[in-house]
Amino acid sequence: MAKTRKPGVDKAAKAEAKAARKAASKERRSQLWQAFQIQRKEDSRLLPYMIGAFVLIVAIAVLIGVLVGNTFTYVTLIPLGIVLGLLVAFIIFGRRAQKSVYRKAEGQTGAAAWALDNLRGKWRVTPGVAATGHFDAVHRVIGRPGVIFVGEGSATRVKPLLAQEKKRTARLIGDIPIYDFVVGNGEGEVPLSKLERHLTKLPANITAKQMDSLESRLAALGTRMGPSAMPKGPLPPGAKMRGVQRTVRRK
Incomplete structure (x- = not known):
């Protein structure tokens, strides 16, 4: 009783x-x-x-x-x-x-990762799946459109990283769409303030259940750098990042 x-x-x-x-x-x-x-x-x-x-x-x-x-x-x-x-x-x-x-x-290191972490809606964000020692980084987002890779930093250094991540991810997920773009104010780039709007305009290609399955499969890929190596928010210009950069290089 x-x-x-x-x-x-x-x-x-x-x-x-x-x-x-x-x-x-x-x-x-x-x-x-x-x-x-x-x-x-x-x-x-x-x-x-x-x-x-x-x-x-x-x-x-x-x-x-x-x-x-x-x-x-x-x-x-x-x-x-x-x-x-x-x-x-x-x-x-x-x-x-x-x-x-x-x-x-805008323009600060880690700004794109910070913006992605604050997305509204059912987005699965993995910051820093790949990065360079200069803090150019690629972040992975899983959503109804499929897999989206978001790069931040120097476009000349980020684009090869994006291509590598797309290639190794495509081997694992088959026909699921993959999108990629660079955050910035240059030609063909997406401004930070329009990042969320840009993501929400992408077409819905997969279901919520497929998102769960996709997240489990991509977890096996891991990341080329630990998320802890990424700054927890935008770093102001001129901030001392030598110690963090050494952490990235060791990954």
């Missing part, structure tokens, strides 16, 4: 869980506020755009209420306009903050 939990224990557990949720929510709000303050100082257009969008949406809601002439509609549209205005203002903040982050990361 199952033991019944004491009411006092249940009450204490619920109170503890509630306190944890409150603390987590408070921390998220604090982080969001800090991010807003940083972005506001760096982006002089942020507040005018947010306030302008909010005022415009509320004004449209009020105008529709006045034109309709119905008291109930008028009273309903004002709160709705305020909520929609706040939502649009928040979306504007998120978009501009994201652009700012990508702009700062």
